[in-house]
Amino acid sequence: MSLTHQDVARIAKLARIAVTHDEIESVGAQLNTIFGLIEKMQAVNTDGIEPMAHPQEVSLRLRDDVVTEVNQREAFQAVAPQVEGGLFLVPKVIE
Amino acid sequence: MKWEVVIGLEVHVQLSTVSKIFSGSSTAFGAEPNTQASVVELAFPGVLPVLNKAAVNKAIRLGLALNAHINRKNVFARKNYFYPDLPKGYQISQMDLPIVGPGTLTIQVGEEEKVIRVTRAHLEEDAGKSLHEDFHGATGIDLNRAGTPLLEVVSEPDMRSAEEAVAYARGLHTLVTWLGICDGNMQEGSFRVDANVSVRPFGQAEFGTRCEIKNLNSFRFLEAAINYEVERQIELIEDGGRVVQETRLYDPDRGETRSMRSKEDAHDYRYFPDPDLLPVVIPESEIEAVKADMPELPAAMKARFIADYGVSAYDGNLLTASRDIAGYFETLAKVSGQGKLAANWVNGELAAALNRDGLGIAQSPISAERLGGLIARIVDNTISSKIAKEVFEAMWQGSDSADAIIDAKGLRQITDSSAIEAIVDEVLAANQKSVEEFRAGKEKALNALVGQVMKASKGKANPAQAQDILKKKLGA
Known part of the structure; x- marks a missing residue:
């Protein structure tokens, strides 16, 4: 499988990474190398093998349902670019 | 042409835990903005999610109540999208291995029962809230809701009318509040419904193209939105057009659905297993413990009310709409020894009075025991049913027993x-x-x-x- 320039532009857009027109060629080549490796792995016969969600054979530890966090809004908002009335302000987004 | 309506629902159930799904922040509703958002919800670098045991437990409860398969091993995945109400750039959800697998929910429509298949239910985190008004061109973000545990319950496209969709949504709402896993408060967004609606000519096997109506937060809006959408799709097709798959919003003021402008690529979520979270393994002992702790479920109680007290299926459904109603009815049926009459009073006069005064049955000014005193006087012919309504009104206004009111007002039936x-x-x-x-x-x-x-x-x-x-x- 080989990625087209269009594919590269789309992946970059989805990941919110700015890739210039000049970079598309080299980024595409790098991605294709990675895909080459993935293709090799996909060619391995994995019949009857349970897919892994994590490389280690351990399961998740759970926490009890108790409130342990305190209000630190002031500290968090001290480093925010823009706040108002306790809200973080971000560039206008309307879906 | 005759059209068939096809509906599937996705319901977001906020689980009533005191802390968030992946952090120790409080989930209490109505706090000052961002006072319940920790480094985890703010996505500070290096923080790790730690799963809340109670969220898992509550998901298992619903799974068992839906006779569903509980996946002993389930996995969290990242659903990638950029929106400031989830600063991480992804929502932690479940994709291939959700905690709850296929199950069923039986609904009652009129006198008919129908089994609706539930595809799955998965755990995920809620997003924050965006406020688009009054910030001089900026959007305000409140992350208090971000990280609140959600159980998304997905049905098969088994419903064939708005009425069935409402019956399913109500049935699920009853179940989650009955099990004590959700407060059920729809105004506060604790139970939010998305409806997938399509139409097809009667007899056609393939489904038509569907539209998804998002975030319906009342049963009335759910019904109105589906009915509007069905009309819109049928008119569109009959006028030679075709339905475009899209997300739509219901506007309750105008009573119509309209297209949400969604960006290209918006639905390319690129799910992958979240490397921050190991697989969740649920031991048999945990499932057995939840089973042992399950209350009698509404469906079982309804069947028992029909068998033991001779109530109709329709009444049985109303009487098991909540644990409070069921408990009230059963006390009344026992003290009066009159199942059917008790059902008539609970679903009739009492429901109307509660509704009129905006009260829940737990706040009823007339207790089941006191109402039992009134029913006893109907049964022994001291008063007629008509006079009983007058006595009921007087009981509602004060605290006297039925007997005291009958005597004081001289309402005793003339049998001489x-x-x-x-x-x-x-x-x-x-x-x-x-x-x-x-x-x-x-x-x-x-x-x-x-x-x-x-x-x-x-x-x-x-x-x-x-x-x-x-x-x-x-x-x-």
């Missing part, structure tokens, strides 16, 4: 036949026309005469007795 006879004589003398009509073979005239007797006795005469005496006097 000589007293009724005297009234009947008066009525017969004053209503010669009805008497002649009856003698001429008009059966209905008798009802009119009984009505006159009841009126003359201010509703206190025993109607059956009055009818007998009338018949006797008329030589019928």
